[in-house]
Amino acid sequence: MKDLSSILREIRELYDSGNNIVITNSKLDFDDKKVKITIPKSGDKKLLLDMAKNNVKELRMKYNLSRDFRDNKMDILLSIKSKMGLTRTPRVIECFDNSNLQGTAPVSSCVVFRDGEPRRDEYKCYNVETVLGPDDYKTMKEIVYRRYYNSDNIPDLIIVDGGKGQLNAAVSVLKDLGLFGKVDICGLAKHFEEFFFYERRESIRLEYNSPELKLLQKIRNEAHNFAIKSHRELRKRFFLQ
Secondary structure, X not given: OOOHHHHHHHHHHHOOOOOOEEEOOOOOOOOOOOOEEEXXXXXXXXXXXXXXXHHHHHHHHHHHHHHHHHHOHHHHHHHHHHHHOOOOOOOEEEEEEEEEEXXXXXXXXXXXXXXXXXXXXXXXXXXXXXXXXXXXXXXXXXXXXXXXXXXXXXXXXXXXXXXXXXXXXXXXXXXXXXXXXXXXXXXXXXXXXXXXXXXXXXXXXOOOOOHHHHHHHHXXXXXXXXXXXXXXXXXXXXXXX
């Protein structure tokens, strides 16, 4: 393992740093006499050092979660099935989100994950056609209907971004299409990261920072970002016209 002085030297070379002050929490025998090594006990430098330490901890946690997920994809999916009481292993997950600006240029996104990995070639963006004004429930109905009407390509799990209202809207469409009960569906509400299921009295909260929650949050965030991107592109076309 490299010593801290060697690591510091490589970092300074990598970023071409000529700073003559290094803030650290460990004593270093650094061979450059022009560089002052300081170990702060209080004040702004101590706050800066604490912030850097917290950033390292957060990055290490994200890296470990990412590594765990890469190594145990199927285990995580099986765990999601068990903890959320799904009827099937969610190897194919589709997630819906809506985006608009005070009801203008409304769009909806549908992102697809297969075995825990995004399949961006299967993402879909829908321009909302039948809803006037900002009505998230009617928009969800339209988009879910357009996605699954006359489609044999049904996922294992559908996630709608939102709570009971968005979930009930999507479920009503699945019932009309004869798909309800053939696919698991839930709503994911941002505020407490709660999962809602139709006809279940209690919501489900997965353990904070668990690989299961991280994966489902990633899917929800991907749908949200894709919807916003599509909405901005549509607005840009309107402005150019």
